[in-house]
Amino acid sequence: MKRFVTEAKLLLIGIPVAIWTLLPIYHLFLFSISSKDEAFAGKLWPDHPTLRNFGIVFREQHYFLNHFWRQFGNSLVIAVAVGAITLGIAATAAFSISRLKARGGRAVLNCALFTYFIPAAFLAVPMYKAMSAYALLNTRWALILAMVTIASPYAIWVLKQASDKLPFELDEAARIDGASPLQLFRLVFLPLMAPSLVAVGTYALLLAWNEYLYAFLLLSRDEDITLPVALGHFLSADDSPWELLMTTGLIYALPPAAIYYAFKRYMVAGLTSGAVKS
Amino acid sequence: MASVSFNKVEKAFGSTKVIHGLSFDIRDGEFMVLVGPSGCGKSTLLRMLAGLEEITAGTIAIDGRTVNDVDSKDRDIAMVFQSYALYPHMSVRDNMGFSLRLRRADKREIETRVARAAQILNLEPYLDRYPRELSGGQRQRVAMGRAIVRDPKVFLFDEPLSNLDAKLRVQMRSEIKALHQRLRTTTVYVTHDQIEAMTMADRIVVMHDGVIEQIGTPLELYDRPENLFVAQFIGSPAMNVVRGTLRRANGNAHVITPDGIRWPLGASSAADGQPVTYGVRPDHLELVAGSENGVPGEIVVVEPTGSETELVVKVGDAQLTAEARGRASVKPGDRVMFAIDPANVHLFDQASGARLPS
Numbered sequence: 202m203k204r205f206v207t208e209a210k211l212l213l214i215g216i217p218v219a220i221w222t223l224l225p226i227y228h229l230f231l232f233s234i235s236s237k238d239e240a241f242a243g244k245l246w247p248d249h250p251t252l253r254n255f256g257i258v259f260r261e262q263h264y265f266l267n268h269f270w271r272q273f274g275n276s277l278v279i280a281v282a283v284g285a286i287t288l289g290i291a292a293t294a295a296f297s298i299s300r301l302k303a304r305g306g307r308a309v310l311n312c313a314l315f316t317y318f319i320p321a322a323f324l325a326v327p328m329y330k331a332m333s334a335y336a337l338l339n340t341r342w343a344l345i346l347a348m349v350t351i352a353s354p355y356a357i358w359v360l361k362q363a364s365d366k367l368p369f370e371l372d373e374a375a376r377i378d379g380a381s382p383l384q385l386f387r388l389v390f391l392p393l394m395a396p397s398l399v400a401v402g403t404y405a406l407l408l409a410w411n412e413y414l415y416a417f418l419l420l421s422r423d424e425d426i427t428l429p430v431a432l433g434h435f436l437s438a439d440d441s442p443w444e445l446l447m448t449t450g451l452i453y454a455l456p457p458a459a460i461y462y463a464f465k466r467y468m469v470a471g472l473t474s475g476a477v478k479s
Numbered sequence: 480m481a482s483v484s485f486n487k488v489e490k491a492f493g494s495t496k497v498i499h500g501l502s503f504d505i506r507d508g509e510f511m512v513l514v515g516p517s518g519c520g521k522s523t524l525l526r527m528l529a530g531l532e533e534i535t536a537g538t539i540a541i542d543g544r545t546v547n548d549v550d551s552k553d554r555d556i557a558m559v560f561q562s563y564a565l566y567p568h569m570s571v572r573d574n575m576g577f578s579l580r581l582r583r584a585d586k587r588e589i590e591t592r593v594a595r596a597a598q599i600l601n602l603e604p605y606l607d608r609y610p611r612e613l614s615g616g617q618r619q620r621v622a623m624g625r626a627i628v629r630d631p632k633v634f635l636f637d638e639p640l641s642n643l644d645a646k647l648r649v650q651m652r653s654e655i656k657a658l659h660q661r662l663r664t665t666t667v668y669v670t671h672d673q674i675e676a677m678t679m680a681d682r683i684v685v686m687h688d689g690v691i692e693q694i695g696t697p698l699e700l701y702d703r704p705e706n707l708f709v710a711q712f713i714g715s716p717a718m719n720v721v722r723g724t725l726r727r728a729n730g731n732a733h734v735i736t737p738d739g740i741r742w743p744l745g746a747s748s749a750a751d752g753q754p755v756t757y758g759v760r761p762d763h764l765e766l767v768a769g770s771e772n773g774v775p776g777e778i779v780v781v782e783p784t785g786s787e788t789e790l791v792v793k794v795g796d797a798q799l800t801a802e803a804r805g806r807a808s809v810k811p812g813d814r815v816m817f818a819i820d821p822a823n824v825h826l827f828d829q830a831s832g833a834r835l836p837s
Binding site for chain 1: 558
């Protein structure tokens with residue numbers, strides 16, 4: 202009985218939260234399967250659901266969608282690059298600070314934390330100037346470097362904390378077994394950090410995938426921009442094609458969901474169990 | 480196989496000195512145990528030998544070669560950690576072969592050596608398991624296997640049995656000893672457990688507060704402790720000690736405690752009136768029926784263990800432990816006499832704690 206009451210309470214909270222969260226997504230979906238006329242009819246389900254919108258988007262048959270695949274590709278390349286580079290920086294930094302006890306590691310960490318006192322938006326203009334100085338504006342590298350800069354401090358911080366939890370005897374055992382620091386990094390540190398690496402890599406990748414402000418500032422040619430910026434352009438017309446905007450949005454939301462499901466199983470704890478007696 | 484020598488080795492963490500100029504040698508093939516209470520510096524000393532801690536001053540040599548500036552991996556040593564420190568993402572086979580793999584040994588060679596070590600340690604059925612799928616004792620054996628595979632000059636053990644339960648500890652104790660008798664590799668073994676030290680060692684180094692109190696074979700330490708610390712640290716139950724004054728009367732010497740008890744003594748070079756600490760081991764307190772030449776006591780607690788009986792007795796103001804073979808027919812409250820053979824008495828200077836020659 203008591204259990205029933207607890208579950209009922211949880212349901213009472215859970216159902217409204219689920220509706221609250223899913224309603225916009227449902228709306229997104231509804232627009233994407235409605236024709237232009239029906240989209241604003243205010244129905245819970247369109248009279249004539251259609252996949253025509255998807256066809257238009259995929260075949261780039263609209264003024265705003267002229268570079269859809271190109272822009273989708275831009276988003277993908279930039280997000281993957283940001284994820285990979287951030288991981289590389291954060292993993293090596295965490296390894297040297299936490300495992301090799303590099304001199305000044307503490308200061309680096311404090312700096313990393315300090316960057317979060319400054320909102321990313323404040324740095325937008327300085328970043329624009331910097332990219333302009335290095336002649337990187339309108340290249341993918343501009344956005345990649347900017348996003349890596351924003352993602353790295355947090356990534357380093359998280360990986361350092363996770364790395365501190367690995368038993369130090371493992372490093373000592375490996376050193377006695379004959380491992381150089383690089384071998385230690387590759388053969389012991391990385392495999393044991395896999396769950397955290399996946400989590401942090403996904404974080405950086407999605408951060409870049411979803412970024413609007415920096416993408417808008419640093420990239421301007423239609424062929425260079427990422428999809429979020431392209432979506433923003435839809436609103437510049439008097440008569441915005443909402444159903445296409447929503448369809449593109451829905452397509453754009455799918456890869457993150459796929460990534461989440463693909464990597465979910467790696468994000469489990471307990472991989473280090475059995476290393477040392479705790 | 481190799482000898483190891485420590486020469487005036489010092490270690491300081493910041494301004495705190497934890498090891499104060501230690502010098503001793505470990506012979507080729509010897510099983511040397513470093514023992515002492517926690518914080519005595521024994522683990523630090525081992526870690527310095529392993530190359531995991533810097534040597535502040537002095538030198539450590541393996542096989543005559545000074546290793547102060549030699550990397551751990553080039554010292555040709557293998558270490559077994561208290562926490563086992565197995566690589567959790569590798570199977571038992573890969574754990575044991577890891578060091579050879581790092582040395583780029585031939586695959587077949589790795590296979591043979593791992594198989595041989597697994598056979599020695601009865602690990603063959605577990606080669607493809609992961610550490611998390613093993614029991615504590617099995618993990619301990621894998622940790623040892625990882626060391627054996629290397630065929631190193633020196634084995635280092637850092638309290639390897641502390642994490643095991645009592646029964647397994649005794650079993651692993653004899654396994655390690657048997658392993659040493661088989662391989663005859665020079666071994667340095669750190670423990671805080673004096674029973675482990677006594678049962679396993681060829682020789683023991685007793686350490687306390689960063690200095691060596693005594694080095695010797697287990698029985699040397701037991702029979703002739705050089706000072707009060709060793710006397711009380713080695714042996715279980717611990718040696719009984721009372722503080723008193725040495726008295727000489729017509730060629731006979733004895734120690735008298737403030738409560739008026741006279742403790743028998745053989746020949747002693749100590750001067751009349753010298754303050755001394757009088758020590759006698761529990762198994763040398765012999766229960767006798769009304770002897771003249773003994774000390775009177777009152778039984779407080781009787782603890783039978785089956786093969787012997789431990790008695791807690793009050794003698795004067797002191798509470799002592801006596802160990803009697805077999806069963807004792809006494810009960811708490813009984814007034815009894817204990818005979819002490821003067822040959823089994825240990826006498827220490829009260830100020831310095833050093834053994835007084837008899």
